[in-house]
Amino acid sequence: xxYRESGDFSTTYQQDxxxxxxxxxxxxxxxxxxxxFAVVPFVINDYWVNAxxxxxxxxxxxxxxxxxxxxYCGQVSLxxxxxxxxxxxxxxxxxxxxxxxxxxFHIILSGGITAxxxxxxxxPSLRIKGFYLAVATLAAQFFLVWMFNRIGWFYNYxxxxxINAPERTVFGVPVTGAETAPWAAYxxxxxxxxxxxxxxxxxxxxxxxxxxxxxRDMDIAAEIIGVNPLRAKLSAFAVSxxxxxxxGALFFAVYLGAVEVGExxxxxxxxxxxxxxxxxxxxxxxxxxxxxxxxxxxxxxxKNVLVGGLGWPTDLVEHMQFMxxxxxxxxxxxxxxxxxxxxxxxxKEKLRLWPFPH
Amino acid sequence: xxxxxLTAIAATMMAASPALADLVIVDTSYRTGPYAANGIPFSxxxxxxxxxxxxxxGGIGGEAVRVVECETGYNTEKxxxxxxxxxxxxxxxxxPLSTGITYQLIPKATADGIPLHTMGYGRTSxxxxxxxxxxxxxxxxxxxxxxxxxxxxxxxxxxxxxxKKVALVYHNSAYGKEPIRTLEGLAEKHGYExxxxxxxxxxxxxxxxxxxxxxxKPDYVLMWGWGVMNQVAIQEAVNIxxxxxxxxxIWWSGSENDVKAAGEKANGYxxxxxxxxxxxxxxxxxxxxxxxxxxNAAGAGDQVGTVLYNxxxxxxxxxxxxxxxAQEMHGTADITSQQMRDGMENLEITEAKMAGLGLPNFxxxxxxxxxxxxxxxxxxxxxxxxxxxxxKLITEYYQSDQDVIQPxxxxxxxxxxxxxxxxxxx
Numbered sequence: 144x145x146y147r148e149s150g151d152f153s154t155t156y157q158q159d160x161x162x163x164x165x166x167x168x169x170x171x172x173x174x175x176x177x178x179x180f181a182v183v184p185f186v187i188n189d190y191w192v193n194a195x196x197x198x199x200x201x202x203x204x205x206x207x208x209x210x211x212x213x214x215y216c217g218q219v220s221l222x223x224x225x226x227x228x229x230x231x232x233x234x235x236x237x238x239x240x241x242x243x244x245x246x247x248f249h250i251i252l253s254g255g256i257t258a259x260x261x262x263x264x265x266x267p268s269l270r271i272k273g274f275y276l277a278v279a280t281l282a283a284q285f286f287l288v289w290m291f292n293r294i295g296w297f298y299n300y301x302x303x304x305x306i307n308a309p310e311r312t313v314f315g316v317p318v319t320g321a322e323t324a325p326w327a328a329y330x331x332x333x334x335x336x337x338x339x340x341x342x343x344x345x346x347x348x349x350x351x352x353x354x355x356x357x358x359r360d361m362d363i364a365a366e367i368i369g370v371n372p373l374r375a376k377l378s379a380f381a382v383s384x385x386x387x388x389x390x391g392a393l394f395f396a397v398y399l400g401a402v403e404v405g406e407x408x409x410x411x412x413x414x415x416x417x418x419x420x421x422x423x424x425x426x427x428x429x430x431x432x433x434x435x436x437x438x439x440x441x442x443x444x445x446k447n448v449l450v451g452g453l454g455w456p457t458d459l460v461e462h463m464q465f466m467x468x469x470x471x472x473x474x475x476x477x478x479x480x481x482x483x484x485x486x487x488x489x490x491k492e493k494l495r496l497w498p499f500p501h
Numbered sequence: 502x503x504x505x506x507l508t509a510i511a512a513t514m515m516a517a518s519p520a521l522a523d524l525v526i527v528d529t530s531y532r533t534g535p536y537a538a539n540g541i542p543f544s545x546x547x548x549x550x551x552x553x554x555x556x557x558x559g560g561i562g563g564e565a566v567r568v569v570e571c572e573t574g575y576n577t578e579k580x581x582x583x584x585x586x587x588x589x590x591x592x593x594x595x596x597p598l599s600t601g602i603t604y605q606l607i608p609k610a611t612a613d614g615i616p617l618h619t620m621g622y623g624r625t626s627x628x629x630x631x632x633x634x635x636x637x638x639x640x641x642x643x644x645x646x647x648x649x650x651x652x653x654x655x656x657x658x659x660x661x662x663x664x665k666k667v668a669l670v671y672h673n674s675a676y677g678k679e680p681i682r683t684l685e686g687l688a689e690k691h692g693y694e695x696x697x698x699x700x701x702x703x704x705x706x707x708x709x710x711x712x713x714x715x716x717x718k719p720d721y722v723l724m725w726g727w728g729v730m731n732q733v734a735i736q737e738a739v740n741i742x743x744x745x746x747x748x749x750x751i752w753w754s755g756s757e758n759d760v761k762a763a764g765e766k767a768n769g770y771x772x773x774x775x776x777x778x779x780x781x782x783x784x785x786x787x788x789x790x791x792x793x794x795x796x797n798a799a800g801a802g803d804q805v806g807t808v809l810y811n812x813x814x815x816x817x818x819x820x821x822x823x824x825x826x827a828q829e830m831h832g833t834a835d836i837t838s839q840q841m842r843d844g845m846e847n848l849e850i851t852e853a854k855m856a857g858l859g860l861p862n863f864x865x866x867x868x869x870x871x872x873x874x875x876x877x878x879x880x881x882x883x884x885x886x887x888x889x890x891x892x893k894l895i896t897e898y899y900q901s902d903q904d905v906i907q908p909x910x911x912x913x914x915x916x917x918x919x920x921x922x923x924x925x926x927x
Contacts, residue, residue, distance in 0.1 A: 193585040198578070292673055292699075302682050302913055303624070303675035305604050309920055320921075321608030399577065401604045403674050405702045407577055443582065450571075457572035458532030458541075 208386025217359030230391025257388020424484025546813025628875030704730025780806030
């Protein structure tokens with residue numbers, strides 16, 4: 144079979160703690176990275192970028208962010224849409240206030256601002272947990288959307304209350320605005336996604352990640368063995384907020400270009416990202432990607448097949464999509480409650496122990 | 502892996518769609534979601550008119566029209582996906598029927614050289630064609646609507662609104678916020694007090710807003726609503742016994758779907774319109790014969806003659822006339838989107854033209870020019886007659902207050918031009 148070994152044979156700690164302990168996996172990921180950076184930009188067009196790749200990459204960052212909070216640290220959050228809005232509006236204010244600064248720094252700064260806001264709303268987590276915390280973060284969602292709709296300063300007092308991304312360039316190539324080439328927008332987001340995945344992966348397998356997981360599994364026990372719950376919880380909120388803010392900024396600046404907060408960053412966005420995390424797999428970086436791919440690509444795919452391929456009426460297809468996606472989510476969660484990542488892990492284990500899996 | 506498989510399959514499906522040398526019109530409709538009740542009749546009317554041209558006249562100038570439908574659900578992300586998916590087919594013009602999607606598409610469509618027709622919605626300052634070269638919003642826009650409503654009230658009050666209180670119940674989005682600036686400008690001129698009551702998307706929750714109406718007792722309520730928000734607002738107004746003849750909706754808040762739910766009590770509700778109502782026009786005989794009876798009607802075929810069906814048909818008529826203009830200008834039947842833009846910019850709608858199309862007296866006359874992409878801002882007020890079950894025009898077509906609107910258009914479009922580095926000019 145593909146995996147030509149039976150089991151792991153690590154002889155050093157370095158080998159044991161690798162991100163991809165299996166050689167075959169490792170090479171496959173290198174090949175994937177080369178493909179993503181060196182091949183895709185040359186063949187990509189407007190449709191692929193705007194319908195498939197940008198939403199996939201940007202939602203992946205958001206899912207990684209939320210996964211750190213919910214999957215690794217066990218702090219349920221329903222405020223993702225609101226935090227993405229913070230990233231988007233921070234990016235807009237920075238872009239218009241400092242037009243000469245590179246957009247790259249604006250996006251990172253937006254992440255930082257979101258991290259700060261996220262920590263503020265994470266403070267109640269020190270007292271409450273579970274469903275109660277979900278409701279507290281839900282308040283953040285509604286409050287932030289209300290605030291961005293209400294206070295004119297955030298949208299520079301424009302008549303419509305919308306924010307529009309002006310053109311900004313990286314190395315002279317526009318990455319926001321209407322003149323952006325598909326490959327530029329794609330590469331810009333890809334860089335952020337890959338770096339975020341790397342950072343998240345390394346954080347979660349190090350000391351920080353272990354503290355988060357200890358808090359998730361049992362906070363009292365974690366405290367007894369010396370984990371500071373305040374630091375662990377708030378750092379999870381900060382890191383998660385940073386990633387979610389990045390994704391919000393990219394979502395606004397690169398993907399949509401103009402945003403209406405109530406519609407784009409409403410409560411449904413929070414649920415969408417949460418579903419990505421749950422379907423992809425709680426506590427798994429790969430799961431964040433898998434979940435984002437599942438929920439972004441499946442509707443587009445169904446639409447292309449049913450409308451483009453079979454010629455069904457568009458409204459029927461839209462309703463079928465609700466049913467199919469909904470049914471698949473339920474089926475997935477019944478068959479594999481730990482999500483796509485676990486499914487993948489099990490498949491891999493079976494392949495490696497082939498022909499006699501246990 | 503899964504992603505690659507999906508994209509590979511999707512790629513083959515996309516590659517399989519053939520590129521035909523037709524006149525391609527994209528209908529970015531929404532037949533699902535909280536705005537579907539209003540999206541369906543508009544889309545039906547839009548498609549049926551092109552079907553009629555194909556069946557009766559063999560297309561436009563001998564070239565068949567191919568309508569590509571794409572469901573947006575009034576959702577911006579899906580709207581962008583629809584635009585990207587369909588623009589490659591040679592789309593001549595987009596009619597997004599959503600202010601949010603319009604804002605997304607203005608820069609994209611301008612870069613791609615595809616005109617947008619945002620009839621009676623979208624970005625109001627797109628009226629200034631010197632800045633928005635690819636955006637058209639004739640025959641009237643929101644600021645015209647705001648002004649028309651106020652002019653109507655001024656007339657009713659013997660020339661002055663001094664000391665009156667006017668409330669604006671609006672969808673809390675770019676769409677609903679558009680008229681605020683104009684209403685503020687008009688408040689200075691006419692001396693009324695403006696009260697703002699935002700309603701959040703999708704608009705089912707309006708109890709507190711109407712409680713405020715009850716407390717503050719405004720003399721008049723204006724409404725910028727769409728979809729489910731209209732129904733709820735009219736029902737709430739009925740519940741607090743707000744006098745219906747003092748309640749005026751913008752043209753997107755005045756269809757049968759919005760008032761029927763509230764029953765008899767909604768009688769007297771007013772709404773603006775920029776085209777005529779009912780199905781008493783020669784064209785409906787043709788639609789019945791060539792489209793409905795022939796089994797070619799879009800959707801369920803049960804919307805013919807409703808307010809929004811008429812509006813969709815009117816939008817399609819304006820698009821078809823622009824295509825004809827473009828075909829005459831460039832001497833070719835198979836026009837491109839660039840040529841379509843020229844056709845739209847030189848469009849002239851006269852009474853004789855409309856009568857020839859079987860739509861006598863259907864809408865105001867107007868002429869588009871390079872400076873003015875927005876028409877002349879003529880509109881009328883209609884009123885709901887619950888017993889007859891239809892909206893009826895109660896005024897003549899009259900023009901909006903251009904003295905207030907023109908400076909605002911100039912100011913807003915200049916700001917857009919400065920933000921985006923556009924050099925204005927014809």
